[in-house]
Ligand SMILES: Nc1nc2c(ncn2[C@@H]2O[C@H](COP(=O)(O)OP(=O)(O)OP(=O)(O)O)[C@@H](O)[C@H]2O)c(=O)[nH]1
Ligand SMILES: [Mg+2]
């Protein structure tokens with residue numbers, strides 16, 4: 459049996475880098491389910507030009523995403539770092555970032571926020587940087603090689619996936635790190651990207667460091683996750699919630715709410731609490747709509 463790492467998936471044709479360093483195509487069988495970049499796959503010797511994948515090696519971690527019908531589909535596998543890229547243009551979407559951070563926590567993957575395009579940020583960079591003070595972060599610029607070493611260092615030794623809105627510079631950053639030209643797209647007059655990357659693809663920076671480029675998204679929902687999972691990932695809020703007067707405080711308008719006191723004192727950013735409550739509402743709606751499964 460041979461083994462290799464999935465680089466990209468083009469329908470049922472799966473591009474794989476073998477453990478001996480060759481690039482080949484394998485054929486994905488429907489019964490395997492969705493194969494994603496980062497997966498390790500096995501196949502047997504055969505005369506076929508594109509052998510069938512025999513099985514996917516058990517995943518150490520997987521980042522999943524809801525499709526339009528609410529089904530959870532894997533995006534990338536065997537990651538240990540979720541890199542959420544944001545920029546001044548397109549405008550930062552804090553709700554999207556928060557949802558990625560929740561998903562990373564749930565999947566047991568560390569997170570890193572990359573504030574790209576430092577050449578375009580104004581004063582609000584320090585504001586957003588403070589909002590996410592609880593998450594490791596890097597400021598960089600894909601157009602300036604001298605601004606890349608901190609990002610390179612943060613990625614070293616990890617299997618990462620770069621995610622975020624279209625146009626924030628995911629492919630530009632990977633191209634700059636690899637010193638390769640990857641397709642990058644313009645920003646339109648509304649300040650939005652053009653969804654240039656259409657399939658996720660895995661790249662190797664060195665033997666220990668890999669990066670998966672992914673297509674930009676408009677939304678990334680995590681309302682299928684239980685309320686507890688959402689709560690757990692808001693470390694900044696949870697550390698105050700234990701001091702609320704009522705143990706079951708919902709942090710809405712209850713008297714003695716320590717979370718709101720922390721917001722008033724500038725200890726927790728208001729936008730984090732807004733997103734937190736919005737996510738809890740979305741999760742409650744989702745649970746109410748989903749028929750209970752028998753266990
Ligand atoms: N000024 C500036 N522009 C940048 C920077 N990084 C990327 N860009 C530009 O932003 C645009 C979008 O970059 P992409 O790399 O295609 O963005 P992406 O996140 O891969 O977008 P999708 O593939 O659509 O998800 C391109 O015009 C890049 O040249 C940066 O640090 N500063
Ligand atoms: Mg791209």
Ligand SMILES: [Zn+2]
Nearest residue numbers: 702707709715
């Ligand atoms: Zn409270």
